[in-house]
Amino acid sequence: NAGVMQNPRHLVRRRGQEARLRCSPMKGHSHVYWYRQLPEEGLKFMVYLQKENIIDESGMPKERFSAEFPKEGPSILRIQQVVRGDSAAYFCASSRTGLARQETQYFGPGTRLLVL
Amino acid sequence: AQRVTQPEKLLSVFKGAPVELKCNYSYSGSPELFWYVQYSRQRLQLLLRHISRESIKGFTADLNKGETSFHLKKPFAQEEDSAMYYCALSGWSGGSNYKLTFGKGTLLTVNP
Numbered sequence: 254n255a256g257v258m259q260n261p262r263h264l265v266r267r268r269g270q271e272a273r274l275r276c277s278p279m280k281g282h283s284h285v286y287w288y289r290q291l292p293e294e295g296l297k298f299m300v301y302l303q304k305e306n307i308i309d310e311s312g313m314p315k316e317r318f319s320a321e322f323p324k325e326g327p328s329i330l331r332i333q334q335v336v337r338g339d340s341a342a343y344f345c346a347s348s349r350t351g352l353a354r355q356e357t358q359y360f361g362p363g364t365r366l367l368v369l
Numbered sequence: 370a371q372r373v374t375q376p377e378k379l380l381s382v383f384k385g386a387p388v389e390l391k392c393n394y395s396y397s398g399s400p401e402l403f404w405y406v407q408y409s410r411q412r413l414q415l416l417l418r419h420i421s422r423e424s425i426k427g428f429t430a431d432l433n434k435g436e437t438s439f440h441l442k443k444p445f446a447q448e449e450d451s452a453m454y455y456c457a458l459s460g461w462s463g464g465s466n467y468k469l470t471f472g473k474g475t476l477l478t479v480n481p
Binding site for chain 2 (some may be wrong): 257296298312357
């Protein structure tokens with residue numbers, strides 16, 4: 254099992270461009286979580302998705318950010334019109350079920366986004 | 370609101386010395402606490418969780434609800450323990466038990 258895969262590992266964008274971050278969960282996992290880590294900070298929850306459903310997006314900025322997890326293919330975190338403050342490491346995690354008390358969230362290697 | 374505090378950004382010890390990484394939390398309900406570790410050039414991985422009450426790689430952590438702490442301890446540090454350690458909490462209330470709240474992390478360096 255290759256674990257949670259994220260690509261690209263590094264992404265450089267200029268202000269105003271779009272950033273697309275991809276996450277493929279572990280085999281057999283249908284629950285995906287996105288976290289953001291700003292410099293010198295801990296990881297912060299952004300959104301929780303199951304296949305074709307957004308369960309909780311309470312940690313997502315209200316504008317420019319969106320996430321999806323289609324029936325086929327990876328989960329996508331999309332940031333439109335990026336600004337310098339979006340520069341961060343974005344981590345994806347997956348679990349078999351959505352119950353943290355019983356399940357472990359397995360993390361991907363992260364995507365480092367740099368906005369110039 | 371959930372909050373996790375790791376007061377030490379950096380911790381340096383010598384090989385064979387005891388090590389304690391501090392973690393304090395704030396949560397009004399029944400929390401579950403975790404320690405995650407990130408070795409150099411590797412991904413974040415779960416080290417242990419309080420509900421399992423197990424020892425992993427010689428590390429233990431006890432949930433102290435009175436002091437709202439979940440400190441990570443190891444009696445004899447090894448060089449391979451050098452890594453970034455994150456304390457995390459998930460709250461069991463309102464159904465949002467999947468949402469992990471992380472501290473800022475402590476970088477542990479074990480010197481030879």
